[in-house]
Amino acid sequence: MNAVTGLEEKLRGSFRYLAEGQPVGTLHGALLTSPLAHATIRRLDVSAARSLNGVHAVVTAADVPSDFVMGTAILDRPPLARGKVRFQGEPMAAVAAETQEIANAAIALIAFELEPLPIVSAPGDALNEGAAKLHDSGNLCSSFIYSRGKVDADFEECAHVIDHRLTTPRQVPAAMELEGGICIPSPTGIELRAATHSPFYTRSLIASMLGLPERDVRVIGSPIGGSYGGKEEIHIQPVLALLAWTARRPVRLILDRPQSMAFATTRHPFEIALKIGCDRAGRLLALAADVLVDNGAYASFGPEVLDTGMECIQSAYAFRSVKLRGRLAYTNNGVGGAFRGFGALQTLTAIELAVDILARKAGHDPLTFRRINLAGANDPGPLGQAIIPQPELPKVADALSSLPAWRDETPSQRYLSGTGYALVRKGEGFAGGGPNGASGVLALTLDGQVMFQSSLVEMGQGLETTVRNTLLATFDLDEADIGCATGSTDAGADSGPTSASRGTQIALRLIRAGKMPFLEKLYVGAAEILQVPMDALRLGPGGFYQRMAPQNKPDLSLSDLAASAGEIVTQIGIPGIETMQAGANVHTLFTTCAARARVRIDRWTGQVACTGLDLLPACGPPISPVAFQGQMTGAGAQALGFCLTEHQPYEEGTVMASNFDSYFIPTIADVPDVNVHPVTWLAPDDPVGIRGGGEIGLNAAAPAIANAVASALDAAPTHLPVRPEWVLDALARQGRTP
């Protein structure tokens, strides 16, 4: 069964995002955003806007409690700029009016005066003494330090040492659905319909801002028309809620694409300097890494992104000693935030490039080199933490080595080709401290459906399909007997964020944990009604059957059971799989993936095309193969963008690409067939079950593509996306231009 939520509507083009179903009488919202990247707000006069006929609300920072700021590890972001603006496109005021035209006219009537401040446009400059400070605390948002073993001595012992530097792009989520939503107030609360990965977190935040009890805030967070992490952030929900609560009318607010390109959180650009070395046998001995991250104007998920990147910088390999330093700097370049791959993508790409360089220098082929340096199944995690054992690592390496050879390409004077590999691992879920646990509900509803309720969010990843497939398999029921409610606070059970590849894993663990207690309740109820012992019954399609008197229809239908016994509910809670470690945020569960990529390089133009991509995710057996393939294909496309086409440049704090005619996401013409070879084996004593496939394909695909470029050119990229200019230069240096 591969039911897709809203399939018919999607095929017919009638599917609606949350911001598109506004009730009659809904007001239209508009934002005033900062034209400057860094300035003091000297004056913000909304009186003329307020007095415009048809305007029902105008809000500024003055309407937000003065101590209300947003963030995760660091709370530093007001929903509307307070006192100063820190990036171009930062909201300063918002309007709700009878029509969009009136709202826009009101925005134009807002008088403001901004006094420019020096712009901090490079993370290195941001940390220099004397740099203009974005925040009172200074421009160092967060830092990371870790060392293990004697790095200097180990480098002395190395037979081969290489240095490599890599800068990575500011990638834009580029979701089809723009940030927006509808908020409907009632006399005592609000209903907020806006995409989010975490309805309960959004509820808590909005309730706190409005001074409402959480029970009076209802959040509907899905379906989502693409997020990739961009909607994990709180986006315009607080401003929308503020407008509706102030106007006492439903309000719809949605960004346009240029606003989104400036406002949406992006992937953090990393500047990574690596030094690694190995002995004569090719065993990795030492790693030294220095990482500098452009965080943009507010912390958002930056500290977690830095920590995850630093945790993953050893990839799946066992270094004897490491010395790591990471710094996250505030700049006026938009806001970096959660993005599929979450810091790991950047550092994994760098280390996998470095591993290939070192392998070549040491005279090993890259696959053998990876194989002999894999971390042991029962080794501690990269930062010395206890982790779930990874016996799958050698199996993934073997699968990578066993891929059938590419078909030979026709020899050409114009094109070069190259093949690259990667083998990576990344922590799944959140680091110690979570939120890692989750709640959910299994219920027999009054209309006789076995329903799984959670606040996990469907965002196109196939969560609901996977849940439905699992319910069918778990309870041996018919499709009509099961249901799934996700994506809102209605579930009454906080399942935590649908982030960090955890959604599917959590849903399946919840169902597994709830199965026996829920079944027991069903069997008790059925046995009572049918007046037979429980072990004389069997749950099957449509209801309960008596084992000794088989019939072609149930002896007690689920709806009859519900009619007699009432709603049967099992609350489920699962603990987080997490390790707390002093001084570092560490993951306990790691997911592994390998990749092989082939590129074709045009010697005339320097353009790079990816012509083949194999992904080998070790996530266990896919529950919904089509959804899994979709996740992996999308990962391949996003990796391609990261490596070859996508970058949001800023010049002196000014966003340079405000639409998709100047920001180039790969199209279907750029993406090769992505061949997925799932490594389905799970250790018999594996305590978790399947792993999520949301990010790991991307994390492996990108370094494989980068390594394929390096292989074709005999020169490893130092800057992503790979620019054709650099390719032609590299060819010219080698005398290989036409």
Added chain:
Amino acid sequence: MNAQPTYVRPADVEDAISIKASLGPAGIYGCGLTAAQLGWGVKGPEQTIIDIAGLDLGSDVCLADSGSMVLAANAPLERLRLDPLISRQLPWFAEFLRYVGSTATRNQASLGGNLLWGAGDLEVLFAAVDAKLRFAGNGRAQSLGPTVSDQPEDLLISIIVPALQGQRIFVEKLGHRQAFSPSRVVVAGCVGRQSARLAVRLAGHPVATVETPWPMNWPLDDALFAGNAAPYLKSAAHNLLRGHLAQLAQRDMA
């Protein structure tokens, strides 16, 4: 917020010319306009657009007795791409159209609009084959080039592609990705037995055209590569031209 442009839709060619005469510089001819919107930025043009999309400018494609092809200025690009006569007579044009805009853009954008827009990819190809623009009124035919205004006073009626017997045509666009991307470089060449006509546009620069004897005297004429263009664009354009010409030369030798 985009300003909404003002449109007028003339009944026929005479009406269009009359409207233009009455509006003077305050009116511009337009057709399809999807492509032109890329150049509008956040604001539409201030002039009134005299929309010629619905005018009868003759068949989209005509094969003249002389062997030249006459293409209607307001023919949508996608219709031209799918036209059987184009596929037979000008296959290089049909093939290249796949790389001009997206299908949706080509459904709206017209040949004349692409040629006069100032940044259209087809201008390079049509300059290489020395196509002529025929305007209403005095019936004059003009080559593509710097003297053609992107907002001509006269109504462009048709484009004439000369008979190209025995000539080899190549054209290539370098964008930012495989599909639907603004061009960084477009090169084209029309190579005959005695001479070759080459055309190049580097992003942000006008089309440069050069006539050269064939077989060629290397190196390529520097005039093809705009002086202040980025070095990469020059290198890529140079490589593309040299590569295509070398392939043709090899075939000639074979």
